[in-house]
Amino acid sequence: MNTEDQLKITAENLRTQDNRCTAEPMFCVQIKVRDTGYDIRYTDNECWWNPALLEVAYDQKPDGDGWDGPFGYKDRWETVMVAFTQAGCEEYLELNGHNDKHRAHNGEVRIYAESFRRCPEMLAIRGFLAALPLQYTL
Numbered sequence: 001m002n003t004e005d006q007l008k009i010t011a012e013n014l015r016t017q018d019n020r021c022t023a024e025p026m027f028c029v030q031i032k033v034r035d036t037g038y039d040i041r042y043t044d045n046e047c048w049w050n051p052a053l054l055e056v057a058y059d060q061k062p063d064g065d066g067w068d069g070p071f072g073y074k075d076r077w078e079t080v081m082v083a084f085t086q087a088g089c090e091e092y093l094e095l096n097g098h099n100d101k102h103r104a105h106n107g108e109v110r111i112y113a114e115s116f117r118r119c120p121e122m123l124a125i126r127g128f129l130a131a132l133p134l135q136y137t138l
Contacts, residue, residue, distance in 0.1 A: 007129065013085040014130040020113040024123055027089045028112045029081040031104035038072030046070040075105065077112065084126055086111055 047058045048069035089111045101107040116122040
């Protein structure tokens with residue numbers, strides 16, 4: 001697909017998509033990341049580490065010897081890609097989602113709406129695309 005066709009599709013999607021009640025949305029592909037090793041006083045989640053097995057057990061200490069812990073863990077969402085439209089994120093996931101699911105904790109991936117609010121350069125680009133005359137759309 002050439003650049004002009006891609007811009008036409010993006011413009012139409014900007015005009016017609018569900019903005020998820022967000023002003024000037026940007027759509028983000030995010031993966032769930034689990035960070036371990038926190039002091040358990042600073043989190044409600046616990047895990048144990050077995051260096052001999054190279055395994056981590058979450059939320060309940062496993063039976064047997066060799067488990068160190070408890071340690072705390074926290075889950076967080078990390079943005080891996082941003083697009084003007086949800087369709088842009090969906091296309092990205094079709095092309096590269098297998099890599100993101102591999103990197104994500106338990107394969108959890110989502111599309112999340114943030115906002116370009118107070119970012120004049122992105123608002124200008126988004127506004128320009130959305131305002132393309134109708135005769136230029138598909």
